[in-house]
Amino acid sequence: MSGVAALGWLLPGIPFAAALLGLALTLLSENAGRTARRVAIGLGVTGAAGALAAAVALLVTLDAPAESSRPWIDFGGLAVSLTVRLDGTVALVAVAVAAVALAVQVYSTAYLGPGSDDDPDADRRYLPYAAQISLFTAAMLLVVVSGDLILLLIGWEVMGICSYLLIAHDRRLPGAPAAAMKAFLVTRAGDIGFILGVALLGLGAGSFRIADVLAHDYSAGTLTAATLLLLAGVAGKSAQFPLHSWLPDAMAGPTPISALIHAATMVAAGVYVVARLYPLFAAAPVTLTVLGLLAVITLLGGALAATAQDDIKRVLAWSTVSQVGFMAGALAVGSPPAALFHLLSHAAFKALLFLAAGAVIHAVGTASMSAMGGLRRGMPVTFWCTTIGLAALAGLPPLSGFWSKDGILAAAWDTARHGGGETPAWLAWLVWLAGLVTVAITAWYATRLLLRAFAGDSRTADLHPHDPPAAMRVPLLVLAVPAALLGLLGFWPAFADRLGGSTAALAGDGTVGENTEVIHLGPELALPVLLLVLGAGLAWWRWRRQPAADPAAALGPLRPAFANAFWFDTLQNALVVRPVRALARLARRGDEGIVDGAVEGTGRATLALGGGLAALHRAALPRALATALAGVLLIGLATVLILGGAR
Numbered sequence: 323m324s325g326v327a328a329l330g331w332l333l334p335g336i337p338f339a340a341a342l343l344g345l346a347l348t349l350l351s352e353n354a355g356r357t358a359r360r361v362a363i364g365l366g367v368t369g370a371a372g373a374l375a376a377a378v379a380l381l382v383t384l385d386a387p388a389e390s391s392r393p394w395i396d397f398g399g400l401a402v403s404l405t406v407r408l409d410g411t412v413a414l415v416a417v418a419v420a421a422v423a424l425a426v427q428v429y430s431t432a433y434l435g436p437g438s439d440d441d442p443d444a445d446r447r448y449l450p451y452a453a454q455i456s457l458f459t460a461a462m463l464l465v466v467v468s469g470d471l472i473l474l475l476i477g478w479e480v481m482g483i484c485s486y487l488l489i490a491h492d493r494r495l496p497g498a499p500a501a502a503m504k505a506f507l508v509t510r511a512g513d514i515g516f517i518l519g520v521a522l523l524g525l526g527a528g529s530f531r532i533a534d535v536l537a538h539d540y541s542a543g544t545l546t547a548a549t550l551l552l553l554a555g556v557a558g559k560s561a562q563f564p565l566h567s568w569l570p571d572a573m574a575g576p577t578p579i580s581a582l583i584h585a586a587t588m589v590a591a592g593v594y595v596v597a598r599l600y601p602l603f604a605a606a607p608v609t610l611t612v613l614g615l616l617a618v619i620t621l622l623g624g625a626l627a628a629t630a631q632d633d634i635k636r637v638l639a640w641s642t643v644s645q646v647g648f649m650a651g652a653l654a655v656g657s658p659p660a661a662l663f664h665l666l667s668h669a670a671f672k673a674l675l676f677l678a679a680g681a682v683i684h685a686v687g688t689a690s691m692s693a694m695g696g697l698r699r700g701m702p703v704t705f706w707c708t709t710i711g712l713a714a715l716a717g718l719p720p721l722s723g724f725w726s727k728d729g730i731l732a733a734a735w736d737t738a739r740h741g742g743g744e745t746p747a748w749l750a751w752l753v754w755l756a757g758l759v760t761v762a763i764t765a766w767y768a769t770r771l772l773l774r775a776f777a778g779d780s781r782t783a784d785l786h787p788h789d790p791p792a793a794m795r796v797p798l799l800v801l802a803v804p805a806a807l808l809g810l811l812g813f814w815p816a817f818a819d820r821l822g823g824s825t826a827a828l829a830g831d832g833t834v835g836e837n838t839e840v841i842h843l844g845p846e847l848a849l850p851v852l853l854l855v856l857g858a859g860l861a862w863w864r865w866r867r868q869p870a871a872d873p874a875a876a877l878g879p880l881r882p883a884f885a886n887a888f889w890f891d892t893l894q895n896a897l898v899v900r901p902v903r904a905l906a907r908l909a910r911r912g913d914e915g916i917v918d919g920a921v922e923g924t925g926r927a928t929l930a931l932g933g934g935l936a937a938l939h940r941a942a943l944p945r946a947l948a949t950a951l952a953g954v955l956l957i958g959l960a961t962v963l964i965l966g967g968a969r
Contacts, residue, residue: 326383327390330406330467332376333416334477337423338460340369344453351449359448366427366452370459374420381413389469389533401529407469410820411662415594416466418669421804422586423459425797426578427452429677432793433578433684451491455582458484462587466594471520471530474595478516478559481588482509488582489575501574508568509558509588516555522548523602536601549602549609552595553616560592560646563619567891569643570627573635573689577680580635584642585673590665593649597658604656607744614654614749618756621647623888625763629770630874630884633689634679637771640887641715642672644760648730651753656745657733659821663812664730667722670804671714677801678708681794682775685787691771692872696780700787705776707798712768714805717761717854725809728847731757735846761850765857770873773865781870 344365351358391405434448461484464477483506490502524530526548527538540548556562561569569589573580583589596603596613603609624644631637645668652661681704682697683689698705714723731754738750789795811817864873874881883889 324388324390326380326388326408327406329376329380329383330388330390330408330412333373333380333420333467334460334463336372336376336460337369337456337463340365340372341453341456341460344449344456348449348453362449362452363427363431366456367424367431369456370420370424370427373459373463374417374424377413377416377420380408381410381417384408384410384413391469391531394470399528400524401531402472403470403529403531405469405473405531406467407532408467411597412466414666414817414820415590415662416463418666419459419462419466419586419590422582422669422673422801423455425673425677425801426582427455429581429680429794429797430455430576430578432791433680434576447491451488451576454484454487454491455579458488458582458587462591465591469532471524471532471535474532475517475520478555478591478595479513481559481591482506482513485509485572485583485588488579489572491576491579495574497571497574501568501571505568505572508565512555512558512565514554515551516558519548519551519553519555522551532598536599540602540605542606545602546606546608549606550612552599553609553613556592556596557616558592560589560650561620561643562592562616562646562650563623564890566620566624566643567887567894570636570639570887573633573639577635577676577683580639581673581676581680584639584676586669589642589646590669593646593653593661593665596650596653597662600653600658603653604744607746610654610656610745611749613650614745614753617647617650617654618752619647620644621651621760622756622763625760625767626884627887628767629763630877630881632691632872632885634682634691634694634771634775635676635689637691637767638672638675638679641764641767642668644764645672645715648727648757648760651757652730652733654745655734655737655750655753657730657737659818660726660729660733662821664723664726667714667726667805667808670801670808671711671721671723674707674798674801674805675711675715677794677798678704678711681790681798682708682787684790684794686782686785691774693782693785694775694780695778695782696776697787698776701776701789703789703795703798707802708776709772710802710806712772714809716765716768716858717850719851720810721806722804722809724850725812727757727761728850729812731761731850732846758850758853762853762857765854766861766873769858769861770865773861774872777865778869 344362347358347361347365387407387409389405389407391403393401394404395402430448430452434451458481461477461480465474465481468474468477486502486506489505490499493499520530522544523535523540526540526544527535529535554565558565569584572583603613621644624640624642624647628637628640628644631640645664649661649664649668652658652664679689681701682694685701685704686694686697688694710721714721717724717727719725734750734754734757737745738747738754741747790798860876861873864876865871868875874884877884886892
């Protein structure tokens with residue numbers, strides 16, 4: 323095994339080992355005492371730091387795409403292998419995943435209060451929490467490096483289990499168990515399609531190795547069916563319409579977990595898998611069209627829903643839905659490099675924003691922006707970190723989000739005007755226009771969040787906010803650097819080659835698509851900036867007129883629709899949840915009344931019959947003796963008569 327291949331296995335292996343040791347510690351420690359918590363902290367931080375070191379080493383040493391494979395299981399000639407497939411994209415995404423995981427592990431040591439045994443803020447379940455984060459990280463990194471679809475599927479499914487456990491970490495919080503169950507069930511609905519798609523591809527190619535799958539010549543119908551099935555799982559994991567509603571509700575979990583899920587793991591997994599298998603999607607124009615339409619609905623719907631939320635974490639959650647829609651739109655118009663570039667920049671600024679939101683909640687005691695205001699004076703570090711994150715989210719030049727969104731809009735513009743592969747021009751125009759409108763909306767709600775939380779006067783009289791402790795503050799400061807500067811890497815040819823060239827290498831012939839630029843400088847670049855200024859300016863103008871009022875009041879009659887995300891949950895409950903529950907109740911009644919009733923009725927009838935026979939056999943002793951004697955005499959008489967007649 324080469325050194326590069328060893329690094330590929332170490333990426334998921336290090337946090338997986340930390341997870342196993344952490345879970346063993348959980349089983350052995352009946353009481354999560356101070357020493358056990360310190361060991362759990364050490365395991366979690368060390369595992370994430372080790373994964374980050376391996377990812378950086380891979381990024382530095384990897385010169386060309388590499389693969390290491392060995393046989394694992396054979397199902398009647400259908401091989402499953404232990405394969406890692408490494409390239410520039412893998413290295414970059416692995417660095418992002420490991421960096422965010424390390425920031426979350428360090429941040430959690432203060433956020434969840436793992437102090438002394440008598441500390442009222444100490445989290446009594448910190449041991450499994452830290453181990454589950456390590457397992458979550460290992461699962462995502464397995465998805466990143468996997469060169470076999472079954473291996474990828476294992477990581478994919480483990481992420482779903484970990485998301486359930488981590489969202490429901492504190493079961494005392496209102497809504498946390500229900501939110502965890504919703505996340506698990508909604509993503510599971512999409513995963514059914516994903517599993518079928520993997521099976522269809524593997525059976526068609528006779529192998530689950532990604533290289534074999536990409537090289538196989540599928541029929542158009544098979545390829546369309548398989549990619550549409552995969553797209554169902556992608557929509558679930560990446561919270562794309564119509565499987566997006568779980569993500570905002572997942573805010574009931576701990577804030578560090580929100581950062582992990584939204585920035586670099588689950589929501590990024592779907593986009594990454596499509597980019598990794600993009601030659602298959604590029605050969606299925608129907609799937610690309612469906613992906614583009616879902617992206618347009620998602621990026622606009624998520625942005626509009628974010629405009630009217632009062633919970634600071636829900637604003638960011640709906641923002642994530644919208645930003646992942648941008649990535650899906652880039653894939654639909656034929657530019658995986660632009661999608662991956664935005665995935666990386668989004669990981670930086672969204673992790674920063676969620677951890678900053680956690681610092682605010684930690685200081686204020688609530689996630690409601692109605693109870694905030696004036697936090698800039700008491701929390702200057704958090705304020706400036708939040709400002710950088712929101713500016714990157716809105717796309718303010720020269721921060722990271724500006725360049726990564728520019729790459730997507732430029733790819734859509736280029737495809738709309740000149741065509742690009744199998745993507746229809748009308749779809750590219752739709753993605754471009756929706757993206758431009760979303761730029762203005764994003765600037766509006768980002769400015770609203772900043773003003774509502776940090777500007778003006780405090781809306782809570784006895785509030786004395788302060789910046790978080792060092793364990794929470796340092797991750798904010800570190801993440802602020804890539805949130806601000808990561809976009810400038812797009813000017814570095816080696817960075818663009820790792821995103822564009824490595825993605826093309828997956829096809830084996832470099833024909834993934836023509837849109838390999840990650841930064842585009844042209845006159846149309848001014849339009850997103852003008853829309854950003856327009857959106858931010860409208861929010862600022864509204865706030866300056868009425869500093870105490872919520873700028874969302876300007877939405878008028880549309881505000882309830884946006885605040886309730888167009889009542890999609892209500893519709894989902896009416897069309898899916900209630901019918902399924904009614905069917906479950908009917909099945910229960912049938913099972914209890916017919917199946918159980920038949921079994922229990924047979925038992926009762928048998929008991930009754932036995933009781934009747936027992937009653938017939940019950941008699942007083944004299945009577946029983948007389949009856950027995952009479953029977954013997956009758957038998958004897960009958961015998962005599964029979965024998966006498968025979969003579």
